[in-house]
Amino acid sequence: MFPMSSQKMYWIFSDENDITELREKTNSEFIEKHGVNVPRDQREEHFLTTSEERILLKFYELQLRDFCRRFVPPMPRPTVATALHYFKRFYLRNSVMDYHPKEILVTCVYLGCKVEEFNVSISQFVANIKGDREKASDIILNNELLLMQQLNYNLTVHNPFRPVEGLMIDIKTRCTSLENPEKLRPHIDDFLERVFLTDSILIYAPSQIALAATLHAASRAAANLDNYVTDTLFSREHLPGIIEAVRKIRSMAKCVEPPTREVVRSLEKKLDKCRNQANNPDSEIYKQRMQDMLDEDDLRDNEKYAKIIQDQAEHDEKVLGVSKSLSPSAL
Amino acid sequence: MDDQICPRCKTTKYRNPSLKLMVNVCGHALCESCVDLLFLKGSGACPECQIPLRRTNFRIQLFEDSMVEKEVDIRKRILRDFNKKEEDFTTLREYNDYLEEIETIIYNLANNIDVIETNKRIEQYKKANKEQILKSKSKLGREEYELEELLELEKQQEEERKLELIKQEVEMKKKKIREKEALIDELMFSEADAANIVETFASTIQATREEAKVVPVAKVTQFSTGIKFGRQGQQTFMPVPKVEEGPTYCYKRIEQEVEGPHPPGWQEMESGGYIAHVRSEKPAEKAGGFKSNIACLRALQEAMAGLYHNPSQRPPESMAI
Numbered sequence: 312m313f314p315m316s317s318q319k320m321y322w323i324f325s326d327e328n329d330i331t332e333l334r335e336k337t338n339s340e341f342i343e344k345h346g347v348n349v350p351r352d353q354r355e356e357h358f359l360t361t362s363e364e365r366i367l368l369k370f371y372e373l374q375l376r377d378f379c380r381r382f383v384p385p386m387p388r389p390t391v392a393t394a395l396h397y398f399k400r401f402y403l404r405n406s407v408m409d410y411h412p413k414e415i416l417v418t419c420v421y422l423g424c425k426v427e428e429f430n431v432s433i434s435q436f437v438a439n440i441k442g443d444r445e446k447a448s449d450i451i452l453n454n455e456l457l458l459m460q461q462l463n464y465n466l467t468v469h470n471p472f473r474p475v476e477g478l479m480i481d482i483k484t485r486c487t488s489l490e491n492p493e494k495l496r497p498h499i500d501d502f503l504e505r506v507f508l509t510d511s512i513l514i515y516a517p518s519q520i521a522l523a524a525t526l527h528a529a530s531r532a533a534a535n536l537d538n539y540v541t542d543t544l545f546s547r548e549h550l551p552g553i554i555e556a557v558r559k560i561r562s563m564a565k566c567v568e569p570p571t572r573e574v575v576r577s578l579e580k581k582l583d584k585c586r587n588q589a590n591n592p593d594s595e596i597y598k599q600r601m602q603d604m605l606d607e608d609d610l611r612d613n614e615k616y617a618k619i620i621q622d623q624a625e626h627d628e629k630v631l632g633v634s635k636s637l638s639p640s641a642l
Numbered sequence: 643m644d645d646q647i648c649p650r651c652k653t654t655k656y657r658n659p660s661l662k663l664m665v666n667v668c669g670h671a672l673c674e675s676c677v678d679l680l681f682l683k684g685s686g687a688c689p690e691c692q693i694p695l696r697r698t699n700f701r702i703q704l705f706e707d708s709m710v711e712k713e714v715d716i717r718k719r720i721l722r723d724f725n726k727k728e729e730d731f732t733t734l735r736e737y738n739d740y741l742e743e744i745e746t747i748i749y750n751l752a753n754n755i756d757v758i759e760t761n762k763r764i765e766q767y768k769k770a771n772k773e774q775i776l777k778s779k780s781k782l783g784r785e786e787y788e789l790e791e792l793l794e795l796e797k798q799q800e801e802e803r804k805l806e807l808i809k810q811e812v813e814m815k816k817k818k819i820r821e822k823e824a825l826i827d828e829l830m831f832s833e834a835d836a837a838n839i840v841e842t843f844a845s846t847i848q849a850t851r852e853e854a855k856v857v858p859v860a861k862v863t864q865f866s867t868g869i870k871f872g873r874q875g876q877q878t879f880m881p882v883p884k885v886e887e888g889p890t891y892c893y894k895r896i897e898q899e900v901e902g903p904h905p906p907g908w909q910e911m912e913s914g915g916y917i918a919h920v921r922s923e924k925p926a927e928k929a930g931g932f933k934s935n936i937a938c939l940r941a942l943q944e945a946m947a948g949l950y951h952n953p954s955q956r957p958p959e960s961m962a963i
Contacts, residue, residue: 312899312947312948314899323953325953473944480920484919518945518949519951522949545903546903549949556953
């Protein structure tokens with residue numbers, strides 16, 4: 312459960328500033344590392360800033376969601392949510408300029424499918440991707456291990472869907488004054504959709520998000536759940552904290568707005584110039600590096616075989632030498 | 643012995659002195675080379691009675707009459723299961739009846755008298771006395787093992803004794819020669835009376851001989867007691883292999899932190915009516931061991947877990963990647 316999970320240990324932050332700080336640090340580290348040849352005053356011009364990165368990531372989060380919605384066979388919601396989680400977590404400590412989001416996006420979805428036991432093979436998976444499928448599957452499989460490593464192998468994600476079910480059961484059982492709780496569901500689903508585009512999943516517990524969604528839905532459907540929350544669910548001392556959390560989640564979900572196409576297009580152009588070419592599968596550097604790695608493997612294999620052959624020869628010599636001295640003809 | 647003949651290839655002991663006849667459970671003999679030929683694949687049918695046989699069950703015929711061989715084989719098999727001892731019965735009469743029954747079964751099987759009925763009887767007995775058989779078997783095994791060890795020990799002691807005797811004999815011979823030489827020397831060079839010298843020598847030899855006689859007797863008693871001691875010593879157990887062990891494992895219940903309102907437990911779920919709001923499991927799910935109350939409990943637990951979570955309270959631990 313969540314209170315003892317790696318999610319709570321490593322991937323829940325105290326507030327939005329915390330996350331922003333981390334992102335700024337990642338951004339500046341990348342610029343420090345790769346901007347040696349760029350004069351200091353041109354750096355802002357050349358590289359993406361943290362906020363620009365955010366805009367791009369928001370765009371790609373939407374892309375991820377749309378990709379999953381169009382996915383054949385239809386993908387269950389927890390899988391989508393897990394993939395989004397991975398995507399967010401990955402870009403906390405990695406810059407957009409280092410790894411292109413469009414590659415990490417599909418890798419996240421692929422890994423999410425595996426972890427959430429939504430069974431698709433890689434060929435089935437890339438059938439959903441437009442363009443060169445072989446290249447896509449190469450990219451996914453190459454990036455999969457990197458992604459897992461960057462997630463620190465904390466692959467279990469607690470999503471708010473089951474807590475929503477639990478709350479619904481609890482409401483149906485203990486809050487009988489509410490008629491037809493099922494009418495809340497469409498609103499809850501809407502709200503959760505939006506929550507996943509915010510950073511609140513990196514700050515709040517899934518059960519809190521579920522509660523916020525339920526309360527939001529109740530206000531939308533003009534249902535009254537206040538008595539249930541204040542009297543049945545919580546004792547007085549915990550109430551202020553929870554109300555604050557719910558308020559915050561709702562306000563965060565309110566200000567989701569998709570970035571405009573023009574902005575995204577210009578940012579992508581900028582990204583193409585400043586991205587780390589070593590991680591671009593189309594670049595010469597990347598190809599060179601891959602080739603080097605392959606050669607190195609070959610070389611290592613060759614060395615290994617050479618050594619084995621040598622050992623064998625030595626062994627033979629030793630054995631034969633002994634047998635010679637033992638044989639009567641040698642005497 | 644010379645009329646030993648392989649029923650298949652008609653080779654006789656006379657023509658082939660190294661002929662070895664083998665028998666299997668059915669009691670029909672075959673020579674070694676025929677067995678090799680027929681049972682190349684490990685199993686096959688007996689050429690005489692067509693009973694399917696395994697090659698591994700073939701063994702060298704000990705008795706001339708293969709019927710005896712068969713009987714011995716059956717007896718061995720039957721006694722493996724009918725392994726009760728006299729101590730297991732309350733009266734002698736019962737024990738005798740039991741022995742009688744075993745003999746009947748063996749006779750029946752060896753002479754093919756209602757085999758099916760008899761086999762059924764054996765099965766029945768086996769089923770009824772499963773535990774008893776197993777227990778006696780292990781006891782028997784232990785006893786056999788002990789006996790073997792005893793024999794081994796005795797053999798060893800016998801050998802020792804033999805060696806000792808030979809050594810003593812050699813010693814004795816040497817001693818005699820030495821004594822003779824000493825006597826002759828004495829007679830040659832001494833100026834004392836010859837008869838006197840001979841007498842003293844004879845008396846000393848007598849004395850040493852008596853002494854020597856006492857010693858081996860003492861040794862023999864030691865041997866016989868040694869066997870007795872050995873018998874007590876047989877009760878040793880197989881040495882227990884030593885395993886490096888840390889502190890023993892101690893079960894501790896996993897404490898599930900809830901960090902929220904306490905979710906209902908198994909009982910409350912039924913009594914509180916929570917279960918009514920979950921769809922009941924399908925037969926296929928039930929077969930897999932999933933019941934609706936598991937899903938219900940988990941949903942409720944997850945809904946409550948972490949509700950009191952306060953993000954500003956604890957900064958996440960820094961993580962090195």
